[in-house]
Every structure is written in C-alpha cells, then in structure tokens.
Amino acid sequence: MRIEIKDLHFTYPSGVQALRGISLTIESGEQVAIIGQNGAGKTTLARHLNGLLQPTSGEVRIGYWDTRRYSTAKLAARVGYVFQNPDEQLFSRDVHMEVAFGPKNLGYPKERVEALVSEALEMTDLLQKRETNPYDLSPTWRKMVAIASVIAMDTPIVIFDEPTTGQDAATIERIANVIRVLRERGKTILTITHDMDFCAENFERVIVMSQGQVLLDGKANDVLGQEEILATTYVEPPQLTRLGKRLGFKETVRNEEEFLTALQKRWRI
C-alpha cells in the first residue's frame, strides 16, 4: 500500500517544531530505512502514519485514506507500528494473548487469528515462550513480542521503530529475516534505525532526516556513501563503506559481498 506525505509540518504543543515540510512517496511493497540524529523527527514522522499524531499542516495519505479523516483504530488495519519501547505496547497476561490481541481486534476469523499468531511466534522464535507473561521476559525478548504482535495483524504497511536496539547479532539476524519474509509478501516497510550496518544490509532505499526535514533520499549505496552530509545529522556510514572509502575504492560498498568483490577487483583476481 502506498504512502504519500505532502508538505507535512508538525509542532508539538510545547512549541517544538518537529517536522518542517516533509514530502515523500513510498510505493507499495517498498522497504525504506529512515536514519538521522536523535531528535531529527523520525519517530514523529512515523507516528503520523497511523494517526497517533495529526499534521499541523500538510497531509498524509495511507492508500487513499487521508489520516485526518480516519481514526487510529481504523488506520490500525492498514499500518502496524512496533514502538521503540516495547513496554509502551505490551499489556496482556501471556505472550500468546498479546500476539492474538491485534488480529482479533481487527475482526479476523478465529482460524486466521490462530494461523497468524502461530506464524508470528515462529518467525520471532517465541513458540517456547507463548505462555510466559511478557513482563517476565528480558527487555530484548519483550521487543520480539512487540514485533510478533504487530506482524500477526497482517497489515499492508509495517513500521519498525529501532527494532535492533540492544539486540545481539543472532537476534538482529532474526529481525532481518522477519523483514525479508515481509518483503516477499509485498508489504511496505518503514524502519527507523541507528544501526548503519543493519540499514546497509537490509534496505534498498534510505531516507536521511535532519531537524525535521529530509536531507537525503535515494538508493542505499548513493546515500550511505555521502560521509560529509551524513555527518551533519550525526550519522556515520556503515563500517565497510568507511573502510572502502579509506582504501580508495571508486564505488561505494555497503556489505561484505560488495566489499570483497571490490577488493578482488582492486588486486585483479
């Protein structure tokens, strides 16, 4: 499902101007990473997509729906949102109930709810923990419960707000796998992240935000190679991109495969 944002401005009641003229189109089935310094407006932008925040001016369309005309409850059928802090969204007695809440609430038939819940629990490696109270799990597992509870809603658009925060390498790989599966299903995905290696290895399009505006928007290799511009919004290119630059590679590399190919090319083997 397509997302269209036109000249979006948002000012918090405190007077902080968080968004200052954002225009973006994200096509159906696109996977986009949003990066940028703390306080750049990434989360504020994402919260406009399911109507948690309403534009001060400008508009946001989810499919043909203008978010000002539809409640968050209605938009929830189109936009799934995994919060940065899982504790803001977990409330059930056990993991199974937590994950079933969303699809049930959307009115899906019982069989479909069960199928979606089982699949979501499997994808997030939570099957063994289905009877555990989410608050008896570690924060990193609670984040996986939050992810499962949103993907079980089977919405056409899924937003992940810093999904890899505090996760170990194995869990980051599991989250990357969830995103791959959703991509194969044609979901539109928006992921806010500070993990540049995760961003480089899993997203084709990258949007860079700074002070409430879009600073860069394009193909991952084009965006992640612009070290000086990224530094203005406190972002550093991924490790291997920086290494490639240091070694004087002509092209921008962003993952191990591209790095090794460029290295072989350099020594002509």
Next chain:
Amino acid sequence: MAIVNLHNVTYKYPLTETPALQNVNLRVKEGEFVAIIGRNGAGKSTLCYTLAGFVPHFFKGELTGSVEVAGMDASKSHLHEWVLNVGLVFQNPFNQISGAKYTVFEEIAFGLENIGVPRDEMKVRVEEAMRLTGISDLADRSPYSLSGGQQQRVALTSILVMQPKVLVLDEPTSQLDPIGAREVFGVIRTMAEQGMTVVLAEHKVEWIARFADRVVALHEGKIILDGTPREVLTSDLLLDKGFGISRYTSAARKARELGLWRQEQLPVTLEEAAEGFALTPNASPKRRCESK
C-alpha cells in the same frame, strides 16, 4: 590495586533454577575501562547489577562468593553506601528518569539533592556534566518530552554528575545516533583517563575495540574470555558461540581465505583494517605466476 574484586561469584535470581552468573572471577584496576560483551541473556545486566549492589540488595536471590567494590563488601554494606561510590546507568533510560522532576536540569540535580550537596556546588556540577554530554540545550525541557536518544544522554548525565568511583553502564548508547554513540564512548574514555573505573556492557564492538582497555566475554553466566580488545574480539571462540563481531574482523577472515589478507592478526578497528587491506596480497596474480 583492584577496585573491583569478584571472587567465585555465583548468583541465582529468586524463583529461578539456573544461576545467572556462575563462578565469576573478575578484578578491575582503578581507572581501567572494561567492556563486557555477550549474547542476550548471557548475564551482562546481572553482572552490572552485582557491581552496583542491586544484586543482592535489591533483587534478593542467592549470592555466593565474594563481591568487593570500592572498599565495600556486598555481604556487609547497605545499598545507600553503594550509591555513593558506584553509579549505574540502566539499559532503558525510561526506567532511570525519576518522574519527580519537571526539567532536565532538575532531573540531573536529583541525585545530588539526595546526598545533600550544597546548592551552589550542585549548580556548577550539573552544568558541567550537561556540557560534557552535550545536552546543555535540553536543560529546560521536560525529561518526558525528549526523544529516546536524548533521554539516554540525560540518564548518563544524571549518573556522571554524581562522580562515582566506579561507573557501571548497561548499554548506554543503544538508542543514540551513530556519531552520538561514538562521542559518548569518548566521554566515558575521558572519565576513565581521569581515574574513574568503568565497566560497560555493550554490543558495539567497533567502539569497544577503539576505546576500552580490556574486554570480558560472558557466555551463559560464565566468563569465557578476558583480555585486550584485539585478543578477545578476534578469537574464534566468539564465532563458535554466536557473538557479534565487527565487519572489519569478519571481512578480513573471509579475505584471508581468498588470500587477500596477509597479516597474521585480524583487525578490530577501522585503522587496523585499512592498514592490513592496503598491503599487496600474497595471492596476487604476479606472485602466483612466479611460484609456478
């Protein structure tokens, strides 16, 4: 002189079967900067809680072995004594913010108020700490109106301002933007150079390699490696146990198989990687022709 001395420490949380820490021996010298790495659930947070006195004083449970930190003994000292000597920055900044203060400035002063620091000194220390962590411009904002990363800097500042002898940090940069995370590592390094002892649990191996003196790898509650960043972060054992390693180390490992990494040591930092990869590889076409 070791300021931290854990001897045969085994700890079980209440109502659990498996110990979260098993037979842990750790000595840390004054002014040393030690990084703790490990997978989720390895015991990193529990180790942080132990150093900060939360284990066993707050979490209860069953602790055996001896824990000595900054001259205090876990079996004898009370939590209020630990607070004066050891600062703990929580993994989740949302849990650290007191909820009792309206502004960031007051939030950071909260700890000093509680230990009765005079008003004038308090003001100077709060301003200095905020300058150090780069949040002076947030002074009048409500702690709850901040972004996750800004809150994390506030949480760190509220502990630094206490000037603890031992600073314990549980993933203090998890929500920071990339350059912000590197800067916070730099601030922590500076504190260590000024004599503060630092123990930091983190996943960001690139910055651990650059800033820490020593790395301890925890696996299933046990210390499996303890050494310099280079020794620990390039160990094959980390791969076997599913630890995250830097892209530099991992790319060099693959390159070595292709004959494109000729140094004996694998790199852990950008500088080491850039230096090693710039060397003409052994398997260059010319050399291969000569050997045939």
